[in-house]
Amino acid sequence: MACDGSDVPDPAGSAPVAVKILIAGGFGAGKTTLVGALTEIRPLRTEEDLSAPGAFVDLLAGVEGKRTTTVAMDFGRIAIHAGLVVYLFGMPGQQRFWFMWDDLSYGALGAVVLADTRRLSDCFPSIDYFERRDTPFIIALNCFDGARSYAVDEVRRALDIAAHVPIVRCDARERASCRDTLVTLVNHAIAALG
Amino acid sequence: MPHRAGPVVRPYAVVRGRTRPTGEVLDVIAMVQAVPGAVADPADTEPEHLAVLRRCARPACVADLASGLGLPLGVVRILLADLRDRGLISVGQPRQDRLASIRLLREVSDGLRRL
Numbered sequence: 001m002a003c004d005g006s007d008v009p010d011p012a013g014s015a016p017v018a019v020k021i022l023i024a025g026g027f028g029a030g031k032t033t034l035v036g037a038l039t040e041i042r043p044l045r046t047e048e049d050l051s052a053p054g055a056f057v058d059l060l061a062g063v064e065g066k067r068t069t070t071v072a073m074d075f076g077r078i079a080i081h082a083g084l085v086v087y088l089f090g091m092p093g094q095q096r097f098w099f100m101w102d103d104l105s106y107g108a109l110g111a112v113v114l115a116d117t118r119r120l121s122d123c124f125p126s127i128d129y130f131e132r133r134d135t136p137f138i139i140a141l142n143c144f145d146g147a148r149s150y151a152v153d154e155v156r157r158a159l160d161i162a163a164h165v166p167i168v169r170c171d172a173r174e175r176a177s178c179r180d181t182l183v184t185l186v187n188h189a190i191a192a193l194g
Numbered sequence: 195m196p197h198r199a200g201p202v203v204r205p206y207a208v209v210r211g212r213t214r215p216t217g218e219v220l221d222v223i224a225m226v227q228a229v230p231g232a233v234a235d236p237a238d239t240e241p242e243h244l245a246v247l248r249r250c251a252r253p254a255c256v257a258d259l260a261s262g263l264g265l266p267l268g269v270v271r272i273l274l275a276d277l278r279d280r281g282l283i284s285v286g287q288p289r290q291d292r293l294a295s296i297r298l299l300r301e302v303s304d305g306l307r308r309l
Contacts, residue, residue: 014253015227015253016253017298042261043261044260047268080301080306081305084301104222175309179306183306183307186299187303190300190303193296
């Protein structure tokens with residue numbers, strides 16, 4: 001969950017504690033907007049070996065010889081203080097990037113699953129994933145202009161979400177709204193541990 | 195190395211075509227730090243190894259290094275694994291400690307609320 005550089009030999013230069021929060025949800029659900037509302041988005045890319053176990057072999061049709069694929073991720077950093085840093089990772093939502101999820105989610109504090117009520121089913125894979133892994137997560141309904149406002153209970157039923165999992169409304173463009181969403185997630189993670 | 199125009203050399207050329215690091219996989223938020231006083235062997239060191247080492251003079255997170263150097267995560271992990279194998283860096287992997295976690299999460303929650 002946290003990294004404190006415990007085997008770093010020089011205590012004077014002690015490493016900050018790092019925690020990881022995942023921002024998940026379907027393509028276009030607002031992950032980039034949310035990360036950008038809270039912190040400067042920095043470029044982070046990964047090149048994945050498509051011949052690795054878990055890769056989707058059928059995707060290689062027509063690209064014979066191409067062994068890696070480049071994925072750009074949303075990546076942000078919030079320094080709580082000099083000794084404590086929160087890292088935000090946007091999990092690429094498209095199916096072809098699912099092979100990266102295990103790598104990104106290892107040891108995560110928890111996940112915000114951003115949902116667009118116009119396309120609720122887009123976040124099913126994220127919900128399934130975090131449920132299976134027992135990773136604490138909350139649902140954040142991104143309030144898009146023009147989207148019908150659904151009651152939280154309606155969404156909970158539609159997504160088949162357990163009663164203890166918070167569902168909040170969020171405007172991914174608003175810093176305060178995004179901050180409150182993260183606080184809700186962290187408090188939910190504390191409740192899950194306690 | 196530019197961020198937008200794409201790398202000048204194929205990133206995996208700097209790690210001689212390897213796509214997997216040696217040993218335990220480094221988490222994206224693992225903290226790494228150069229071992230004070232350790233000296234790299236020039237015969238066995240690419241410029242990218244040195245660039246990573248320079249940024250590790252103070253504790254640095256794997257994802258920060260990759261972002262700062264404009265290199266893919268996979269490449270930075272391989273470079274870091276090389277440096278670890280040569281005793282040039284130390285690694286603090288994330289740990290799972292429940293009670294410490296609760297205290298820590300409260301600190302995170304309070305800190306975020308103040309944003």
